[in-house]
Amino acid sequence: MTPEERVRASFARQGLLATLGARVTRVAAGKVDVELAFDERLTQQHGYLHAGALTAALDSACGYAALTLMPEETAVLSVEFKVNLLAPAAGERFLARGRVVRAGRTLTVCRGDAVAFAGDEERHVATMIATMMALGSRGGREAG
Amino acid sequence: MTPEERVRASFARQGLLATLGARVTRVAAGKVDVELAFDERLTQQHGYLHAGALTAALDSACGYAALTLMPEETAVLSVEFKVNLLAPAAGERFLARGRVVRAGRTLTVCRGDAVAFAGDEERHVATMIATMMALGSRGGREAG
Amino acid sequence: MTPEERVRASFARQGLLATLGARVTRVAAGKVDVELAFDERLTQQHGYLHAGALTAALDSACGYAALTLMPEETAVLSVEFKVNLLAPAAGERFLARGRVVRAGRTLTVCRGDAVAFAGDEERHVATMIATMMALGSRGGREAG
Amino acid sequence: MTPEERVRASFARQGLLATLGARVTRVAAGKVDVELAFDERLTQQHGYLHAGALTAALDSACGYAALTLMPEETAVLSVEFKVNLLAPAAGERFLARGRVVRAGRTLTVCRGDAVAFAGDEERHVATMIATMMALGSRGGREAG
Numbered sequence: 001m002t003p004e005e006r007v008r009a010s011f012a013r014q015g016l017l018a019t020l021g022a023r024v025t026r027v028a029a030g031k032v033d034v035e036l037a038f039d040e041r042l043t044q045q046h047g048y049l050h051a052g053a054l055t056a057a058l059d060s061a062c063g064y065a066a067l068t069l070m071p072e073e074t075a076v077l078s079v080e081f082k083v084n085l086l087a088p089a090a091g092e093r094f095l096a097r098g099r100v101v102r103a104g105r106t107l108t109v110c111r112g113d114a115v116a117f118a119g120d121e122e123r124h125v126a127t128m129i130a131t132m133m134a135l136g137s138r139g140g141r142e143a144g
Numbered sequence: 145m146t147p148e149e150r151v152r153a154s155f156a157r158q159g160l161l162a163t164l165g166a167r168v169t170r171v172a173a174g175k176v177d178v179e180l181a182f183d184e185r186l187t188q189q190h191g192y193l194h195a196g197a198l199t200a201a202l203d204s205a206c207g208y209a210a211l212t213l214m215p216e217e218t219a220v221l222s223v224e225f226k227v228n229l230l231a232p233a234a235g236e237r238f239l240a241r242g243r244v245v246r247a248g249r250t251l252t253v254c255r256g257d258a259v260a261f262a263g264d265e266e267r268h269v270a271t272m273i274a275t276m277m278a279l280g281s282r283g284g285r286e287a288g
Numbered sequence: 289m290t291p292e293e294r295v296r297a298s299f300a301r302q303g304l305l306a307t308l309g310a311r312v313t314r315v316a317a318g319k320v321d322v323e324l325a326f327d328e329r330l331t332q333q334h335g336y337l338h339a340g341a342l343t344a345a346l347d348s349a350c351g352y353a354a355l356t357l358m359p360e361e362t363a364v365l366s367v368e369f370k371v372n373l374l375a376p377a378a379g380e381r382f383l384a385r386g387r388v389v390r391a392g393r394t395l396t397v398c399r400g401d402a403v404a405f406a407g408d409e410e411r412h413v414a415t416m417i418a419t420m421m422a423l424g425s426r427g428g429r430e431a432g
Numbered sequence: 433m434t435p436e437e438r439v440r441a442s443f444a445r446q447g448l449l450a451t452l453g454a455r456v457t458r459v460a461a462g463k464v465d466v467e468l469a470f471d472e473r474l475t476q477q478h479g480y481l482h483a484g485a486l487t488a489a490l491d492s493a494c495g496y497a498a499l500t501l502m503p504e505e506t507a508v509l510s511v512e513f514k515v516n517l518l519a520p521a522a523g524e525r526f527l528a529r530g531r532v533v534r535a536g537r538t539l540t541v542c543r544g545d546a547v548a549f550a551g552d553e554e555r556h557v558a559t560m561i562a563t564m565m566a567l568g569s570r571g572g573r574e575a576g
Contacts, residue, residue, distance in 0.1 A: 011189070013187075016188065016194035016196055016197055020196075040159045041163040042163065044158050045157040045158050050160035050161075051200070051225075052160055052196055052199050052201075052204075053160055053196070055196050055199045056196020057196075075189075077229075078229055080228040080229060080563055081226070082225070082226035082370045083224060083225055083226075085222055086390040101372075102374040106538065107511060107565070109372050109374060109415070127397070127417065129370060129415065131372065131511060131512055133538075223419060224368065228561055228563065245556075245559060246518040246519070253518060253559070268533075268534065273516055298477045299477070301479075303476075304482035306473070307473045329451045332446050332447075333446050333507075338488060339488070339513075340485070340487050340489075340492075341484070341488070343484050343491075344487070347484055348484075366517055367516070367517060368514065368517060369483075369514070371512060373509075373512060
C-alpha cells in the first residue's frame with residue numbers, strides 16, 4: 001500500500017470521523033489535511049464548531065501526517081496533544097492541516113493548524129502540537 | 145439560576161455533546177463530571193473510543209467546573225488544553241472528571257481525568273490540563 | 289519608550305537571564321530572539337544544554353514578542369507554555385525565536401523555536417507554544 | 433545502585449541544577465522532590481522566581497520520579513512538558529514535587545506541582561504535565 005492508501009484505509013475505520021463528516025483532502029509525505037463542514041450537530045454552546053470536533057480533525061491530520069513517514073507495518077498512536085484556541089470557530093468549512101515537525105524512530109512531533117472558511121474569509125482558529133508514537137508489528141500496546 | 149442550572153442549560157445547547165451522547169452526571173462547586181457510553185460511532189481506527197470524543201468530554205467537564213465558580217452573568221471559553229493519553233480507551237462507559245485547580249478573576253486552570261469502565265475494572269485513560277477564560281457581560285468576544 | 293527599549297529594560301531586570309548569560313539579539317513587532325551560549329554551568333546530566341535553560345530563553349523570547357504588540361503601560365505575564373524537545377541541545381550557541389501567532393486584547397499566543405548551532409550545522413532542538421497575558425495599569429496581579 | 437543513588441548521581445552531573453542551587457530532598461518509588469531557595473540571580477522582571485528556574489526544578493523532579501521506576505541500566509529523557517503558572521512565585525523557598533501518573537515500558541507520564549513557602553504560608557504556584565522516555569542500553573539517542 002502507498003502511504004495515501006494506508007491513511008485512507010485507516011481513516012475509513014474511524015467511527016468518530018464518519019460521525020463528524022470529516023474527510024481526508026490531502027496526503028503527502030509528512031503532510032495530511034482533514035476537512036470538516038459546519039453542522040449543528042457539532043456545535044458548542046455559542047453555536048460555533050466545538051473544540052472537540054476541531055481537536056478530532058487536528059489529531060487525525062497530525063497522526064496521519066506522522067504515519068506517512070513510518071515503515072509500512074507500523075500503526076500510529078497519539079501520545080499527547082495540546083490545542084490553543086485562537087478565535088471562535090465560525091464558518092461553513094474547516095481545514096485541519098497536520099505537518100511533521102520532527103520524525104523520530106519511536107516518536108514523531110507534529111504541528112496542526114485549523115482554519116475556518118466563512119464566505120471569502122479564512123481565519124486561523126486553532127493550533128495543535130502533538131506527539132505521535134510508532135507501534136511496530138512487535139505488537140506493543142501501550143499508550144504512554 | 146443555580147450553578148447547576150446554568151451548567152445544564154449551557155450543556156443542552158451543545159450540539160456535539162448530544163451527538164456524542166454525553167451527559168452531565170455531577171455538578172458541584174469547582175467539580176463537574178461528564179459521562180459517555182461506548183458507541184461504534186465514536187471510535188478510532190483500533191476500535192477504542194476516539195481521543196476527540198474523550199477530549200470533548202474532558203473540555204466540557206473542565207469548562208463547566210470553571211463556570212460553577214464564576215459570577216452569574218459570565219460565559220466560559222476554553223483558551224487552551226493539553227491531553228495525555230495514558231491507555232487505550234477501551235470500555236463500555238467513560239467518565240470525565242473536571243476539577244478547578246485555581247480560579248482567577250479572568251483565567252481559571254482546571255484538571256480533567258478520564259476513566260474507562262470495562263466490566264468491574266476502572267482504568268485511568270487520559271488526563272487534561274486546561275485554561276478557561278471568563279467572558280463578562282462587557283461583551284468580550286475574544287478567544288485568545 | 290520604543291518597544292525595543294521596553295524589552296531591553298525589562299530583560300535587564302531578569303536575574304535569571306543574566307545568570308544564564310542570555311542576550312536579546314532581535315526585537316521587531318511580534319518577534320524577539322534570545323541567544324544563549326553553551327556553558328558547563330547550564331548542562332543536564334548528559335552534558336547537553338538543560339531544558340530549563342532553553343525554556344527560560346524560549347519563554348522570554350515569546351513573552352517579549354507578545355509585549356512588542358501591547359500598549360505601552362502594559363506588563364506581560366506567562367500564563368502557560370508547552371515545550372517539545374526535538375533533539376539533544378548540543379552546540380556552542382542556541383537561538384530562541386519567539387513569534388506572535390495571535391495577539392488578543394488580554395491574551396496573546398506565541399510560538400517559540402530553539403535552534404542549536406554546532407560548527408556549521410543548525411539544528412531545531414525545541415518548540416514552544418505559550419499563552420501570554422497583558423497586565424494593565426489597573427494593577428491586576430493574577431497569574432491565572 | 434538503589435534508585436535513590438541513581439537519582440543523586442545523575443542530579444550531581446547537572447550543571448544547571450548546581451547553578452540554580454537546587455537540591456533533591458526526597459526520593460521514593462515514583463516520587464521525587466526538588467527544592468530551590470529564592471535568590472536574586474534566579475528572578476524574572478518583577479522580582480519573583482523565574483518560570484525557567486521553576487521549570488528546571490519541575491522537569492528534574494518529574495524526570496527522576498520516572499527514573500525510579502525504570503530498569504537500572506536505563507537513562508531518562510524529557511520528551512515534552514507543559515507548565516501552567518498559577519500564581520507569582522513569591523517566597524523564600526520553593527518545592528517541586530514530581531509524581532508518576534502512569535509508567536509505561538517506553539514512556540512515563542508525570543505530574544509536577546510547585547509550591548512557594550513565604551513565612552508560614554504555602555502557595556501552589558505552578559503545575560506541570562510531562563512525558564518522559566526511557567533510553568535503554570541499546571544506545572538510542574533520539575529526543576523525539
